[in-house]
Amino acid sequence: MRIGIDLGGTKIEGIALSPAGGVLARERVTTPRGSYEAIIAAIAALVGRLEQDAGGGGPAQVGVGIPGAISPATGLVKNANTTELIGHAFDVDLAAALQRQVRLDNDAKCFVRSEATDGAGAGKDVVFGVILGTGAGSGISVGGRTLAGFQRISGEWGHNPLPWVSHGELDEKPACYCGKRGCIEAWVSGPAFADDHWRHSGVRLLPAEVIAAMEEGEAQAVASYLRYTDRLARALAHIVNVLDPDVIVLGGGMGKVQRLYEDVPSLMKPYVFSDECWTPIVPPVHGDASGVRGAAWLWPGNVS
Structure with missing residues (x-):
């Protein structure tokens, strides 16, 4: 099972996909503002609920789309309009909170990945x-x-x-x-x-x-x-x-x-x-779900 998280300025959306790409669970919460730690905690809690709602089966692989990027020079977030993330090792901190490796990419890149695969750009x-x-x-x-x-x-x-x-x-x-x-x-x-x-x-x-x-x-x-x-x-x-x-x-x-x-x-x-x-x-063919689907596909093996 793979979980995709789309972290936006106003909402955090999560989706759990089966190995065949079917939607097992989906949830949206409000993005906490003003606190980096609250954002980490909100994503960790959302992942836990998605795993439970999708039927368990062990920890899922988690991909996250963020409104920014990890700098290859420093390993810290840069260019994020969710400014609480800037200057933090978000991938490292989220991995520690979830107790597993996570994969990150820019949210717009996740969006285009989804739409180019089987959406409006297929x-x-x-x-x-x-x-x-x-x-x-x-x-x-x-x-x-x-x-x-x-x-x-x-x-x-x-x-x-x-x-x-x-x-x-x-x-x-x-x-x-x-x-x-x-x-x-x-x-x-x-x-x-x-x-x-x-x-x-x-x-x-x-x-x-x-x-x-x-x-x-x-x-x-x-x-x-x-x-x-x-x-x-x-x-x-x-x-x-x-x-x-x-x-x-x-x-x-x-x-x-x-x-x-x-x-x-x-x-x-x-x-x-x-x-x-x-x-x-x-x-977009997949509407609001495109970004979160693309985040889940940061792990290989998903079938659309």
Whole structure:
């Protein structure tokens, strides 16, 4: 039995898979904030419940997707927007809490691993997967292999500057947790979308509430959505110009907004260095379960 854990900024999801890949148990809990030790304890407790709910049979192999990476230079977590993890030997500490070896990878890489295997990117050579959630993580799969990169930062699209910025955006340049301003993540993550709406309307809403207001035709929400789709299109066009993937898969909370799949492809075209842009942008086949499935597959032998 394999257990996958998807550690996000707002939730921790776990899944237990049989050797044949069947789902034996699944649970989601809120991510503790402000305490590294509380995150370790929450994951350890979740693994214990999943093992029990799946019928026991001994300790499971555990894979974890985290919103960051283990630095090959220090062995410590870097680049995590769940900032409690930064500077800690998370794999070592979690292994000690679980009393077994664990395997870790970036959460977006787990997401793209799942979708490239038997999801929206199945059978495609180059798959670019994006998680538009608390942050804006991404991963790349080429020929069925998820790319890690020399410094374990392949796919860190969200920490490049938003391309083709307007004068207003140059003045605005929202702060990113990484310490820079104007990162793609600071424009297209779920919280960034809500913050942009607040800056322009003076009304503080959750991302889903802005989308609901947009669908009802509320003018300020419509304007916020149009700014968001234009920025997302520019940011993804940059990827098409560099990587030219066969498909782009959008996950996370903003990836559930169905209108994105209708609106963003045409908005990308003026920014793509080609006579045409046919790159499909699609939702994940496995939805919220993609990241956690990909984490479970950090151990070999799973069958989808």
